[in-house]
Amino acid sequence: MSTATAITPSITATTVPGHLRLRTLPTRFPGLFLVFEMSVFNYMDKFVKSYNGGYWEYIELSNGGFYMSLSSDKSFDLEVDSNGFEGSMSSDAASLVVNLFVYCQLANQHELDYLIEGFHALREFACLHPEANLILAAID
Structure with a gap:
């Protein structure tokens, strides 16, 4: 009898260093970087009643997300x-939810391949997150 071992893919997340932050959004979202950023803030404000701003890290993923x-x-x-989703989650999980909503909204509005690819790369990462069940329920 043989046993098969399931291999879980790994996606690493790296925080963008401060000296590279200014060019990150314009490079990743050409022509839409301010819209992307403001949409993230707006969705967080819409979904989280207690949200009142804060410092946001830029996270790059090894799968291109x-x-x-x-x-x-x-x-x-x-x-x-x-x-109809209601639930409590970490700030990182909540951030993933709002980013996924933004990617989806912008991809529907602009039909740009990089937004569609970005959504799928981020969703792939979200599926590996410790709070994946909550994140997926929130974006369903």
Whole structure:
């Protein structure tokens, strides 16, 4: 009898260093970088009643993905009216949710391949996150 071992793919997340931050959004979202950034803030404000701003890290993923992550040790209660989701999650998980919503919205509006690819790369990473079940329920 043989046993098969499931291999879980690994995606590494790296914080963009401060000296590279200014060019990160314009490079990743040409012509839409301000829209992307403001949409992340707006979705967080919409989904998290207790959100009142904060410092956002830029995170690059080894699979080519990217997201903005709110730097906080707090957990947040999210309410997504469009699908009825209500739940509490870490700031990183909440950040993944809002970034996925932004990618989806912008991809639908602009039909740009890099936004569609960015959504799928980020969703792949979100599926490996410790709070994957909550994240996927929130974006369903």
